[in-house]
């Protein structure tokens with residue numbers, strides 16, 4: 001006969017304000033199997049836990065029911081108390097009489113008290129069937145995977161590498177650097193972006209513990225904390241990167257022109273290209289879709305021989321390459337190469353994408369002089385299409401009047417309802433850089449709120465206004481094209497209480513920060529969901545901001561939501577320390593609340609195999625026939641299989657059929 | 670610009686005068702650029718309650734955008750009561766009242782001032798009071814006050830000094846009011 005101890009928590013007034021705790025205690029005392037029932041103001045406090053420990057030590061009880069708040073936050077605390085008292089920690093059952101009772105039934109004290117009794121009774125009924133379970137431990141592979149090579153990913157990788165762990169850094173572009181590499185200067189200190197970023201890129205590229213996998217993408221992720229099996233596809237570059245020195249001779253020779261992504265489409269690159277001059281690694285890539293197959297040679301075919309000279313007729317890129325890295329006669333697998341990694345933890349830092357201007361028809365996106373802020377960033381940058389000379393796109397003239405429009409696609413139900421968080425600051429920054437260089441430029445910023453909430457940001461804003469940058473509250477309604485490449489901006493100045501219009505030479509749209517393309521798909525591969533805004537969801541906004549619901553997978557930077565550089569770096573470094581904990585411990589505890597098949601009775605129908613969301617079940621040959629077997633390293637204890645098994649031969653430990661049935665029965669009576 | 674015009678007429682920012690900001694800063698509105706249009710001054714201002722279209726906050730925004738003509742075409746700035754409430758409540762130490770004063774100085778330079786103000790200025794020159802009720806003497810006497818207050822009105826020497834000072838100001842250069850050096854107290858009915 002079990003001896004169950006029932007402990008009812010007042011939770012201050014949280015529970016006792018609606019539930020007559022003493023009445024519930026008296027009721028619990030009489031339930032079958034209950035040896036004693038107590039109540040206390042705060043069960044989770046030290047003295048509260050001490051009550052449980054003493055009763056165990058005194059030999060009064062061998063099962064515990066705590067009726068309190070949510071097990072999500074408090075179960076670990078009470079399990080620990082059982083353990084310290086000398087009882088197996090899985091002999092605990094919790095009844096949530098706060099979230100599920102006192103809170104929703106606050107105005108029905110009698111009903112709340114009755115419901116508390118039912119919930120306690122059902123927990124007691126289950127507790128009678130509890131069995132001791134032992135924790136499992138999983139070895140942790142001493143390596144980490146960082147997905148995304150922007151500023152967040154690079155810092156996360158460097159921190160882990162400096163702690164001595166092996167890090168694989170996967171980046172989809174040919175070079176690391178991410179969006180930050182495209183910026184001219186960075187607020188609030190106006191450091192030159194390249195000057196502070198390039199050394200970090202070089203460190204990442206040369207660190208002995210970092211294996212840089214650029215131009216690569218994650219194909220699939222299996223396994224769980226400590227033991228993730230990751231398949232990464234190294235995309236085909238059509239260049240032998242071991243031989244390529246990044247000299248760029250091939251690039252100069254190539255005749256094919258393609259819009260340049262790095263310069264936001266404002267100039268062209270070649271079909272064979274190096275992403276940008278400071279790229280790490282500095283290697284060439286052939287964009288096979290745009291390759292002209294010069295000398296009538298598709299990739300992987302031998303050159304024709306010149307009828308007169310007897311020499312092979314090479315493509316210009318091949319001819320220019322002195323190292324033999326560009327050899328078009330080699331057989332290339334267009335699929336690239338899939339490699340398999342085994343890592344203990346994963347950090348996702350896939351960054352963001354700046355929204356395109358095309359959807360905003362009211363702002364004349366067809367005009368070359370209506371540009372996005374990221375395009376302006378490239379115009380201002382010394383490595384950009386104009387080499388830092390401030391020209392407007394249509395005619396290369398220096399703009400005299402510039403209008404910035406904020407919240408384009410942000411705080412807008414048709415596109416993104418969230419605030420993109422960095423636009424106010426980057427607009428101010430760009431306006432300031434222009435105004436400092438060309439003081440006679442007229443700059444107008446149309447805003448709906450100026451949001452400069454960051455360290456040193458308000459000062460930055462004040463400085464910009466002191467420069468004479470004009471601020472107008474009011475979302476721009478229209479930008480019309482006028483003859484002579486001019487643009488008419490129409491708005492309503494809320495502060496003036498009057499409609500206004502402005503003729504501008506250049507209009508800059510501060511378009512929204514969007515999740516990186518395919519983030520949702522990557523999330524699916526990892527088992528992490530995206531919030532309604534499309535960014536990856538953290539485990540808990542306040543307390544676990546870099547953790548995800550999947551143990552061992554962490555997030556950093558704009559993959560989680562719009563952020564500026566200081567914040568992205570802070571979060572990256574937080575994620576790297578969180579990801580280092582399991583690596584340092586070398587093993588992680590896994591709860592034994594997982595499923596097990598009674599193989600002797602299994603009929604091998606395969607129902608469970610299909611249903612398991614973690615691919616933890618396989619049919620294996622056993623005594624002459626196929627029967628299912630659950631890999632305990634992969635099982636997450638979701639219980640899908642146990643519920644589905646038509647023969648009822650799967651047991652989910654901690655939630656056995658006997659336990660659940662007893663619980664339901666007690667609730668029903 | 671009247672209320673109606675504010676509601677219907679579109680203001681062309683391209684025609685704004687970028688020099689206006691500097692002019693105002695020179696004429697006493699040094700803290701102009703500190704204004705963040707929070708509207709606290711407007712909440713304290715009697716001009717708002719009286720329904721004038723260019724009260725402190727809006728005057729400042731109009732100056733920031735260089736809307737010189739809009740301000741000059743409107744009589745609002747002359748409605749300021751110099752109560753200084755705005756200056757007391759402004760969280761950014763803009764001194765909105767000083768900015769209105771500065772804008773008045775701009776207006777005077779351009780002879781854009783209402784007739785009422787000319788009369789006030791003339792009275793100031795003649796009596797030392799912008800508003801002076803000439804017939805108040807007997808009323809004052811009835812309540813036991815001296816017929817003339819102890820100010821420039823009762824003190825021809827002080828008034829002379831004041832007039833000398835006023836003749837040194839921009840007002841004299843502009844010639845908005847006649848400023849003869851005769852003993853005005855005698856000619857003027859005080």
Ligand code: SF4
Pocket residue numbers: 597602603604605606607608609627628644645646647648649650
């Ligand atoms: S569903 Fe049940 S019977 Fe079917 S294979 Fe799985 S364990 Fe066996």
Ligand code: SF4
Pocket residue numbers: 594595611612613614615616617630634635636637638639640641642
């Ligand atoms: S409980 Fe069953 S379905 Fe769930 S993960 Fe484990 S084996 Fe798969």
Ligand code: SF4
Pocket residue numbers: 703704705706707708709710711725726729758759760761762763764765
């Ligand atoms: S003057 Fe001062 S109180 Fe008035 S809007 Fe500007 S900052 Fe606010």
Ligand code: SF4
Pocket residue numbers: 710713714715716724725748749750751752753754755756765766769
């Ligand atoms: S001083 Fe003028 S502007 Fe300021 S509150 Fe008084 S009336 Fe309004």
